[in-house]
Amino acid sequence: MDATLNKADDKMAIPVGLAECFDMDRDLSRVASIKLNDLPMHFIQKTLHCIDLPKLLRLRRVCSQWRTMITTSAVSGHIGFDITEMRKRFKTLELKEHLVKYNIWQYAAAASTIVFYESAPDYSLSPLFSYPQHVLLCAFVGQAINEDRTRIVNKVIFVNAVLSMEFLLEILQLPIKFQLVLYRSSIKMWTADLIDFTEHVPWDHFEWNEPLEESTLSVKLGSDDWFTLTSSHRHFINTQKDGNRTLDRVLQVIIDNASSLTEKEVQDLDVAVKDFPYPDDLLYILEYLLQRYAPKSGQALEYYIMGDFDKFAAVCHPLTLVLLRHFLRTVEQFLTQHEGDSHSEDCCCSECCVSQADDDDKWENCTGDGDSHGDVDVT
Amino acid sequence: MSTAASSSTSETIAEPGLKIKVSTKEGEVFELDEKVAKMSQVIRGILEDLGEQNGGDDSVLPLTQVETRIFRKILVWLKYHAGHDKEEAPKAEEDEIIARFCEEIPEWDQKFLNVDQAVILEIMLAADYLDIKKLRGLCCKTVANILKTKTVEQIREMYGIENDFTPEEEEEIRKQTAWCEDEPPRQGSNH
Numbered sequence: 241m242d243a244t245l246n247k248a249d250d251k252m253a254i255p256v257g258l259a260e261c262f263d264m265d266r267d268l269s270r271v272a273s274i275k276l277n278d279l280p281m282h283f284i285q286k287t288l289h290c291i292d293l294p295k296l297l298r299l300r301r302v303c304s305q306w307r308t309m310i311t312t313s314a315v316s317g318h319i320g321f322d323i324t325e326m327r328k329r330f331k332t333l334e335l336k337e338h339l340v341k342y343n344i345w346q347y348a349a350a351a352s353t354i355v356f357y358e359s360a361p362d363y364s365l366s367p368l369f370s371y372p373q374h375v376l377l378c379a380f381v382g383q384a385i386n387e388d389r390t391r392i393v394n395k396v397i398f399v400n401a402v403l404s405m406e407f408l409l410e411i412l413q414l415p416i417k418f419q420l421v422l423y424r425s426s427i428k429m430w431t432a433d434l435i436d437f438t439e440h441v442p443w444d445h446f447e448w449n450e451p452l453e454e455s456t457l458s459v460k461l462g463s464d465d466w467f468t469l470t471s472s473h474r475h476f477i478n479t480q481k482d483g484n485r486t487l488d489r490v491l492q493v494i495i496d497n498a499s500s501l502t503e504k505e506v507q508d509l510d511v512a513v514k515d516f517p518y519p520d521d522l523l524y525i526l527e528y529l530l531q532r533y534a535p536k537s538g539q540a541l542e543y544y545i546m547g548d549f550d551k552f553a554a555v556c557h558p559l560t561l562v563l564l565r566h567f568l569r570t571v572e573q574f575l576t577q578h579e580g581d582s583h584s585e586d587c588c589c590s591e592c593c594v595s596q597a598d599d600d601d602k603w604e605n606c607t608g609d610g611d612s613h614g615d616v617d618v619t
Numbered sequence: 620m621s622t623a624a625s626s627s628t629s630e631t632i633a634e635p636g637l638k639i640k641v642s643t644k645e646g647e648v649f650e651l652d653e654k655v656a657k658m659s660q661v662i663r664g665i666l667e668d669l670g671e672q673n674g675g676d677d678s679v680l681p682l683t684q685v686e687t688r689i690f691r692k693i694l695v696w697l698k699y700h701a702g703h704d705k706e707e708a709p710k711a712e713e714d715e716i717i718a719r720f721c722e723e724i725p726e727w728d729q730k731f732l733n734v735d736q737a738v739i740l741e742i743m744l745a746a747d748y749l750d751i752k753k754l755r756g757l758c759c760k761t762v763a764n765i766l767k768t769k770t771v772e773q774i775r776e777m778y779g780i781e782n783d784f785t786p787e788e789e790e791e792i793r794k795q796t797a798w799c800e801d802e803p804p805r806q807g808s809n810h
Binding site for chain 1: 688689691692695698699727730731734735736737738740741743744747755756759760762763764766767771774775778779780781782783784789792793
């Protein structure tokens, strides 16, 4: 075996309890002959689980057995771990816990962009506004007028959201402006609203709607037809309402992918989420990553949704896995920092958190510099 | 059988309590403090099954899969941690994964496991048999740390693993993970 034990050098500083190991180790080294591949497979898997993902992926090249093992088991173990752990942590950042303060901007820190993910619109608080919309409005009403701080936020991105027309009109009437970007989102409106929308909305101030000028809006009529909208279609909508009763239904206006975001903004979406991570947005992030980096991953998303991480990992491009994990880690770091606001100033993470590593809560609550805690493996 | 060792000599265990006798594969008997013995979930389980009645008599718990030489080494670890660790509930599998994944190896344990890899693996097996999750996790992480410092070629050589990929296959894998193929430095490891 390659390992060496230079006891002579260490002898002067042998820690308490280890002095008796000196002869013991020497004798053991003489007789021990077991090799890693002699161990049962689950030991190897447990060991590989301890290796961060990029390094682990590198080891797929060792042999076909390791490749299979890492791809189908170890990698999924990593992902499974992250998802489990992240979901646990997301619970600590439920919006409802903070709603009473109406101060979502505290999470924005110095950020100028806030991203809302809305995987399952919840209208329990307001029949008109879903939960993120409600919080956003409350935050502005409660603080925008009184606190200059809000002005540092110059862009709010809604992702996978269904926004009500009422919400948008409320936003437009706010005294403090910010750019509202809808990404893969819908606007829900009734036909009557659509009339108001086209007749009364001050188009000149519709910052979020600028893509209209470039034909990036589509209108879905029921589930049948799609139209591409431009600003010139305002009249079209009106006249269609009069002449086509099928419009007496809920319409959805879909903004085309990324058309209102710059390329860099799209690329930075997974980073921007740290401004405001929202529960259960993993699916969106994953879908985004798959589309961008692994469009041929086929059923990966379905496997993920079903919770079959083995199959998920097997069909997923490694880069997607790593980016997903990178995202999770980014969120984790943010949450750790957030949770650590009440952390003792006396803590010196490189010491206390390591020496007391057995304390399950220690690493979760500690902010530190990040040196002693979960690492971000991809930069 | 002779009583080979007693944990009562440990400096770190102040309160003399119930003594538990265990025997190794070779039949050598060790007498352990209850706190030390119960760090093994296997021994803890046996004691609970027996209603903890064996401490006062001469019954010996057989650990038939653990060789004496490895048990002596593990005993050092058990004594130290029995005296230094906080009382904690046994970790669930998930907790163990988290701990293994996130925690650094404390300095004492690093030195304890600064041994030949084969010895680490034997300790790992024995810790698994005795159900000492923390020690098993430390062994896994130690081996993982060694693997991280090695190139793919070094790992093949170290473990006698045959490269069964065709050049094309290997190149394909290399391309897939080219962005993480920064080979580790070949120096600076103790292992």
